[in-house]
Amino acid sequence: MPLKNDCDPREGDRIMDHINVKVFVDPASPVNPADSVAAFHRWIKEGNVCPEILIDVAEYLHVPAGPGVLLIACEANYSLDNRENRLGLLYNRKTTLEGTFQEKLAQAHKSALAACDRLEQEPEFGGKLKFDRKTLEVFINDRLLAPNTEATWQKLKPELQTYFPGAKLEHVGEPRDLFRVSVT
Amino acid sequence: MRPSNSQWKAQLSTRVPEPMASEIDVFENEIALRMQGKIEDRIFAETRLRRGAYGQRYDNGQRSDGTTTRTINYPSVPTKGPGTLWDAPGMQRIKIPYGGLDAPQLEVLADLAEEYSDGIAHITTRQDVQLHFIHIEDTPALMRRLAATGITTREACGNSVRNVTACPIAGVCRTQTFDVTPYAKAITYFLLGHPDCQSFGRKVKVAFSGCKDEACGLVRLHDFGAIATIQGGKRGFELWVGGGLGPVPQQARLYDAFVSEEEILPIAQAMCRVFARLGEKKNRNTARLKFLVTKLGIDEFKRLVVEERKILPFDSRWTDYLKDVATYNEEALKPSELLQIGAAQPEGFGEWHKNNVYRQRQPGYATVTIALPLGDITATQLRALADASRKYIKETVRSTVEQNLVLRWVSEADLPALYADLKAAGLANPIAGTIADVSSCPGTDTCKLGIASSRGLAGELRTRLAASNAAQDEVIGGLRIKASGCFNSCGQHHVADLGFYGVSRNKNGYTVPHFQVLMGGEWANNAGTYGLAIGAVPSKRIPETVERITTRFRAERLDSENFQAWVKRIGKAECKKMIDEFTAVPTHDEDPSFYSDWGDPREFSIGDIGVGECAGEVVYPIDFELVACEREAFEAQLQLEAGKVEQAGKTAYGSMLHGAQALLKFRSGVAPDDPNKIIDDFRTSFFDTEIFFDPFVKGKFAQDFFNAHEEAGKPRTAEKTHQLIEQTQLFIEACYSCHSRMTATPAKVTA
Numbered sequence: 001m002p003l004k005n006d007c008d009p010r011e012g013d014r015i016m017d018h019i020n021v022k023v024f025v026d027p028a029s030p031v032n033p034a035d036s037v038a039a040f041h042r043w044i045k046e047g048n049v050c051p052e053i054l055i056d057v058a059e060y061l062h063v064p065a066g067p068g069v070l071l072i073a074c075e076a077n078y079s080l081d082n083r084e085n086r087l088g089l090l091y092n093r094k095t096t097l098e099g100t101f102q103e104k105l106a107q108a109h110k111s112a113l114a115a116c117d118r119l120e121q122e123p124e125f126g127g128k129l130k131f132d133r134k135t136l137e138v139f140i141n142d143r144l145l146a147p148n149t150e151a152t153w154q155k156l157k158p159e160l161q162t163y164f165p166g167a168k169l170e171h172v173g174e175p176r177d178l179f180r181v182s183v184t
Numbered sequence: 185m186r187p188s189n190s191q192w193k194a195q196l197s198t199r200v201p202e203p204m205a206s207e208i209d210v211f212e213n214e215i216a217l218r219m220q221g222k223i224e225d226r227i228f229a230e231t232r233l234r235r236g237a238y239g240q241r242y243d244n245g246q247r248s249d250g251t252t253t254r255t256i257n258y259p260s261v262p263t264k265g266p267g268t269l270w271d272a273p274g275m276q277r278i279k280i281p282y283g284g285l286d287a288p289q290l291e292v293l294a295d296l297a298e299e300y301s302d303g304i305a306h307i308t309t310r311q312d313v314q315l316h317f318i319h320i321e322d323t324p325a326l327m328r329r330l331a332a333t334g335i336t337t338r339e340a341c342g343n344s345v346r347n348v349t350a351c352p353i354a355g356v357c358r359t360q361t362f363d364v365t366p367y368a369k370a371i372t373y374f375l376l377g378h379p380d381c382q383s384f385g386r387k388v389k390v391a392f393s394g395c396k397d398e399a400c401g402l403v404r405l406h407d408f409g410a411i412a413t414i415q416g417g418k419r420g421f422e423l424w425v426g427g428g429l430g431p432v433p434q435q436a437r438l439y440d441a442f443v444s445e446e447e448i449l450p451i452a453q454a455m456c457r458v459f460a461r462l463g464e465k466k467n468r469n470t471a472r473l474k475f476l477v478t479k480l481g482i483d484e485f486k487r488l489v490v491e492e493r494k495i496l497p498f499d500s501r502w503t504d505y506l507k508d509v510a511t512y513n514e515e516a517l518k519p520s521e522l523l524q525i526g527a528a529q530p531e532g533f534g535e536w537h538k539n540n541v542y543r544q545r546q547p548g549y550a551t552v553t554i555a556l557p558l559g560d561i562t563a564t565q566l567r568a569l570a571d572a573s574r575k576y577i578k579e580t581v582r583s584t585v586e587q588n589l590v591l592r593w594v595s596e597a598d599l600p601a602l603y604a605d606l607k608a609a610g611l612a613n614p615i616a617g618t619i620a621d622v623s624s625c626p627g628t629d630t631c632k633l634g635i636a637s638s639r640g641l642a643g644e645l646r647t648r649l650a651a652s653n654a655a656q657d658e659v660i661g662g663l664r665i666k667a668s669g670c671f672n673s674c675g676q677h678h679v680a681d682l683g684f685y686g687v688s689r690n691k692n693g694y695t696v697p698h699f700q701v702l703m704g705g706e707w708a709n710n711a712g713t714y715g716l717a718i719g720a721v722p723s724k725r726i727p728e729t730v731e732r733i734t735t736r737f738r739a740e741r742l743d744s745e746n747f748q749a750w751v752k753r754i755g756k757a758e759c760k761k762m763i764d765e766f767t768a769v770p771t772h773d774e775d776p777s778f779y780s781d782w783g784d785p786r787e788f789s790i791g792d793i794g795v796g797e798c799a800g801e802v803v804y805p806i807d808f809e810l811v812a813c814e815r816e817a818f819e820a821q822l823q824l825e826a827g828k829v830e831q832a833g834k835t836a837y838g839s840m841l842h843g844a845q846a847l848l849k850f851r852s853g854v855a856p857d858d859p860n861k862i863i864d865d866f867r868t869s870f871f872d873t874e875i876f877f878d879p880f881v882k883g884k885f886a887q888d889f890f891n892a893h894e895e896a897g898k899p900r901t902a903e904k905t906h907q908l909i910e911q912t913q914l915f916i917e918a919c920y921s922c923h924s925r926m927t928a929t930p931a932k933v934t935a
Contacts (some may be wrong), residue, residue, distance in 0.1 A: 003443075017186070017187055018299075034256060037785060041784075044247070044249065045249040045254075053256060053258065054239070055247070055256055055273070058316070058317070059783055060304055060560060062643050062647075063557060063560050063562050063610070064610030066562040066564065067303035067562065072317055074259065074272075074273075077317075083562075084564075094319070096185065140186050142187075144191055144192060145187060162579070175293065176295075
């Protein structure tokens with residue numbers, strides 16, 4: 001479905017709502033994503049692991065290259081995501097935030113990293129889970145405001161360069177995908 | 185609220201047709217009014233249900249972590265229905281009439297799954313699509329995006345005419361009488377929003393089949409089911425009414441052996457009027473059409489429909505569509521070309537071809553089934569499927585009641601290439617329609633009513649059966665397994681060779697997830713026979729139970745005897761003996777895994793009430809009494825099987841009395857023996873106080889008991905007795921649940 005892309009750089013803060021950050025698991029890290037089910041249930045039980053209101057765990061390991069195991073929260077979902085058969089911790093912001101897009105991107109990124117830190121320590125993984133914190137992807141989960149086009153990329157590239165100084169940024173995916181940038 | 189939500193309306197203004205655009209505007213306004221407190225929450229609940237926006241587990245703000253019930257502190261106060269909190273995510277059901285989907289629709293489902301849900305679209309047992317964890321504010325934008333591709337969610341839930349289902353191979357089927365697709369489509373849009381369908385007491389489910397003997401549209405479990413037939417050269421339908429599953433399963437009655445194609449829509453309309461006028465409204469447990477048909481009798485029901493038909497004002501839509509029916513046909517993209525026998529094929533192609541490819545009535549073409557695990561498909565896979573549907577066919581895709589998708593009109597010569605594309609997308613699992621292709625309702629994963637994890641069980645069985653290559657087994661490969669999370673039967677367990685529905689039992693001071701086992705239901709003949717439950721087995725021992733039953737069937741069947749015939753031959757007592765060895769539950773210390781459900785590490789509990797280990801180690805006499813009740817209910821089955829109808833009815837009723845007596849004894853230490861006194865005391869202590877009430881069906885099970893008492897001593901047909909036995913089993917389950925609630929330590933609630 002071709003979409004109008006009438007957003008301009010001044011709307012950057014609005015575009016940057018619903019930011020997703022995925023931090024990839026180190027490919028050398030031999031982990032079973034099913035182990036995250038018990039860990040996520042425990043996070044809900046403990047109640048103070050994440051700032052979001054945690055609701056439930058959804059497990060989709062039966063579908064190949066899918067969303068894996070999700071910790072559903074009211075404001076965001078955390079997941080051990082396996083799309084494209086690349087395992088990683090995905091933070092998917094669902095509700096809007098106040099602030100500049102730098103602040104919103106920082107919130108998503110920090111939330112993802114905090115979840116990585118916590119998950120690495122969970123006993124189910126026995127110390128084997130390691131995230132490569134320098135290999136990640138940023139998505140914007142809104143096709144209307146941020147279609148996966150060159151135009152969106154050109155608008156958001158300066159902001160991403162500011163946030164990830166020195167990192168290699170690459171606009172990836174096909175037009176039907178969410179707007180998506182690889183950061184290494 | 186997403187910033188883009190408000191912009192989708194303008195973006196799609198030219199693509200959303202009327203009246204869908206106005207209907208979504210109205211719903212959006214109703215959301216705003218509810219937020220302002222200007223619509224009552226119970227009214228808003230039915231409003232959103234009629235838009236397909238359903239509740240989901242934990243939307244009451246309570247969640248058990250196994251030992252403690254926690255409050256989920258959703259941010260805002262309003263409710264979107266009684267006990268349903270505004271910010272709690274819910275499920276969106278999307279109607280897919282007769283399962284028909286094209287490529288843009290697959291793509292929009294992919295986009296919506298990613299943007300508003302959890303990345304998964306779920307195919308249901310009624311050819312719908314469901315998205316989970318949806319926020320109510322997002323639903324108008326979601327609906328507009330669907331509407332732009334021709335999909336409505338209107339009347340996907342609520343007391344309305346639900347999705348009209350039809351055989352997924354209608355039109356390409358080798359044994360069909362004729363293609364029912366245009367009729368299913370016509371009735372869908374004729375009844376959608378029809379004024380005569382707005383005041384039902386419950387839902388109405390409609391199905392169409394092209395063949396009588398195949399499973400096809402499962403007509404006999406529907407409120408209104410039509411099987412294609414030709415009489416004197418004219419097209420028409422064998423019409424069945426009043427079928428349904430749920431707590432009181434009932435097979436549809438034959439309304440008429442031939443209703444002409446000109447009359448099928450007006451008869452449906454007249455039936456809706458009769459149902460709206462005479463169907464139960466106050467007690468939702470007896471409000472389905474099946475109860476009205478039973479109450480009136482099929483002859484009187486038919487007389488009323490015929491009378492109503494006579495006074496219907498003429499509507500040209502009854503027959504307008506018929507002028508296009510004769511020429512209705514899907515087209516192929518590619519010329520018909522046979523598969524090259526002997527040519528090198530991709531690895532795994534043969535196995536896939538055997539189970540997943542159906543040779544169409546049109547030479548050189550095939551229908552390919554995509555076997556989806558638990559009905560789930562990812563956004564990426566939906567796009568891959570959309571691509572395949574453009575590359576190989578003219579986007580002729582359908583969903584199925586077995587929670588799969590089919591691609592129709594594939595040129596046979598393209599099958600290897602299509603297989604390779606599907607395999608690359610993870611969509612070439614070679615188990616379609618086999619024992620490993622287990623279907624299941626959402627169960628405790630997301631459903632508020634679920635008792636046990638039907639999806640967890642189905643996933644486990646699927647994995648084990650696939651690993652043992654059971655799908656390719658000549659004898660058991662074709663068996664069907666279906667699981668439901670509770671007695672409401674959304675997994676259609678009654679019509680499987682092996683069916684399961686979730687229950688719970690108190691064992692060793694804990695609540696333990698179990699599944700009732702049903703054997704011998706019939707999928708063919710449009711769901712020709714319903715299986716009866718023979719006993720409850722702990723969830724964790726169901727895989728062993730399946731293994732035992734299938735191994736024995738493989739070893740003992742005579743010639744080409746099918747599973748139903750084998751079950752009948754060996755008898756229910758023998759079937760029960762088979763499962764009895766799996767009913768033992770080890771102590772918590774010996775094996776704590778029995779006390780959690782499949783795929784869920786929490787200690788099992790029913791609902792959000794923390795029963796857990798706090799119930800102590802006491803075994804009450806009632807535990808033994810209720811086991812005896814189960815045994816009596818089973819004896820009633822055996823008597824019915826032996827043709828002792830009257831005795832079976834007495835035994836079933838006696839089992840109910842026994843259960844009620846057990847509860848009375850548990851409550852007061854003593855209980856009367858006189859049936860009238862038992863009824864009176866039970867009514868006072870358990871019904872009037874609502875202690876016995878099920879959270880969903882309220883006092884239904886007690887009412888069944890009272891009815892059985894009133895009917896005691898009167899002659900019953902075999903069918904009525906069958907129904908009484910069903911009711912007895914559910915009454916006993918309700919006794920177990922009631923006992924669990926009475927012995928539960930009040931849950932600790934923490935914020």
